[in-house]
Amino acid sequence: MSASAVDDALDLFGVLMATRLVRVAQRASQKNKAADLPKQAQAGHTLAAAVAVLLAAMDEAGEDAADVGSKATLDVASVMVAIEQVAPRDRLAVAVATVEMLAPADEDDDDGAWREELVKRFGVVRQFLPSLAQVVSFSATGTGQAVLDALRELPALIGRKRVKESEIRTDLVKGSWRRLVTGNPDPPAGVIDRHAYVLCVLEALWKALRYREVYATDSKRWG
DSSP states (O other), X not given: OOHHHHHHHHHHHHHIIIIIIIIHHHHHHHHHHHHXXXXXXXHHHHHHHHHHHHHHHHHHHHHHHHHHTSOOOOOHHHHHHHHHHHSXXXXXXXXXXXXXXXXXXXXXXXXXXXXXXXXXXXXXHHTTHHHHHHTSOEXXXXXXXXXXXXXXXXXXXXXXXXXXXXXXXXXXXXXXXXXXXXXXXXXXXXXXXXXXXXXXXXXXXXXXXXXXXEEETTOSSOO
């Protein structure tokens, strides 16, 4: 490819990542969060009411124990009866399940929600990925070499139904990407979500190109 063609291709990749992929994914994530707010609020009110009853019962048990000079004991059955008066058991179970579902995973970062949306847009990148990986001549600094190696390996992985964790560059799979790539419960053990891995590598490439950790050898703007 000529230098101008390489420049155009990488300009297009940058625009595609910024507008059709990352920005769209972020907007979808924000829309989902807004839609979840009423569920979160209702679950929060239910749990707050239950906890208030529990704390009041604990305080009362402590005061009663202090009056007679003994250890505090909590009548669990009585406490549950009191809790069910403000938060019936089925509603309490729904509230707990809602919080567990909407709360981010322990290993997630602030990008987890929009990256999950990004993975859904795999079809946008599938067509141009082979050309990006095989036609453009790239090189890398020491910092960007792992990204470049991962990019070069993608065409061989993208068409397969199953890709094992041992076949990918796990050092690139960090933060919320770890859950999306290796934590999906649907694939069998040891098998990754290849769509998530492709988007993980492309996000890393996008950033590496901007910092010139990966660069095109036949380019004026990206060299």
